[in-house]
Amino acid sequence: MSLLTVDHLSVQFGGVAAVDDVSFDLRAGEILGLIGPNGSGKTTVLNLLSGFLAPRSGRVQMEGVDITGLAANQLAHRGVLRMFQMTRVFSRMSAFDNLLTAGLARGIDETESRRRADALIEELTLGPVRFLDAGQLSGGQRKLLEFGMCFIEPPRVAMLDEPFAAVHPVMRDVMAAFIRTRHAQGATFLLVSHDMPIVVDLCQRAVCMNAGKVIAAGDVHAVLKDHEVIEAYLGEPAEGDSTTGLELAGGDEGSR
């Protein structure tokens, strides 16, 4: 069943179509990968879906209700949460206070917010930096903290923009485990990532964009084998080049 329906979404920047007639469905309980080369419009799609940008045309529906043009805070209260490529934490508050504030912002009372913040600090292995200001945390710790802020109240849809970029492998494993656990509990994710092995590992389906358009959508393995997708990432194959989608993903089907 479709939880989020993106319907012919378009937006232009100075005459350039950053997102051009993009449509796809995000099904309840799935992890959908949104992939594509740099500048393909993935983050712009996230900006449109999370209320930071208004589309020129098209609409977004959540379970049949039109949510196009709602502000980010309104969407957050409807359970549409987002993580940013460049983390957005409250730098002069402690890690614990960041989580507590996120809980209060979602309308949870203080006692319950404190309880959940404690649990997330534990789960995300942030115990040693609990009292440190978020501005003093490493990039990876900040990403983990942002995960916690999104999940202080289980979101309907969590949109993750390059969560694994420039993150230490140990933290990457913590993040991947966190996503798997929440997915097993029924959470729905839209995952933007350049990290193909992890996309293959986590996602059931994928949507690939290039130059603002959707060029392939469907089963993640099929998308990565798609000729147009390979071409978008690697350019025109030379004669006799036998690069396949699985090579692009850096793994094989058995890795799942």
Add this chain to the structure above:
Amino acid sequence: MSPGGRLWSERLRFDVRATLVICAALALVPLVVTGPYALGIILVSIYFAIIALAWNLLAGYAGQFSLAPAAFAMIGAYTTALLDHYGHVPLAIGIPAAVVSTALLGWVLGKLVLKLSGPYLSLTTLAFAEIARVVIGNSHEFTRGDQGMHVATLTQSRVAYYYIFLATLVAVVAVLYAMLRGRLGRFMTALRDDPVGASSRGIDVVRTKSIAFCVSCALCGLAGSLYGTFSQLVSPELGLLQQTGLVLAMVVIGGMSSLTGAVAGAILVYLSSEWMRGFGNVQIIVFALLVIVFARYLPGGLWGLVAGRLRGGPR
């Protein structure tokens, strides 16, 4: 250092306790300082402490750099003066009316600058402040222009006035503490640290900004209104940009984002300013230089330095 001291609630509790210690010390001043001139100077420093706290709420906690605190004090003073002059409205109504009028104007200004930030926000509030001062100064028939207006007084006793100002300061500290320790205080701080992040977590940035403007301006209006009744004269000079510069210097030198920093800064800077009168009109030059030095090398101000040594420091 207690690790709990790094949490927002702990920092705030420590901060408010230190502020109350300063207020307690101020309560003893009339026992020691008996001369009316000297007491008057400390009283005026308390007036500035209220404005510094108000500006600190907006700039230090919510990250909105308004350049209109003195203008709102002037508007508050004129509201009470005009009601007294034209309507013979008692001060018991005239002073709350100043709070309401400046709160409403602050709300409107907050809405006007909603989408502005950084220098654009500061320039817009500066323009508003100058327009307000020029309009009041040029409305001779209504406000008596630069001659100023006479205002009724609450009491002829300077000591009584001193305690009225001190009680108001304690009440303002209590209101700000109650506000900052709750959701609103956290939301304001989140707005200061990252407006985009705050919005994406579900914080209504528009509402939070408007409330910060509204409360800050109302507190400036209250201070201005009380000051008018103390000096029994209000004039456009209350809204001079120089007065705003003094408030900025007080907060930056005392310590941004801290109740103690704003109060201690106001008292230290104003007393130093009076002391420097003996050396000519050098105060603004000295404070401007100090602001540069503090902003560059001690962004937490004097309180940041002291609190950092005592307990890990407020933010």
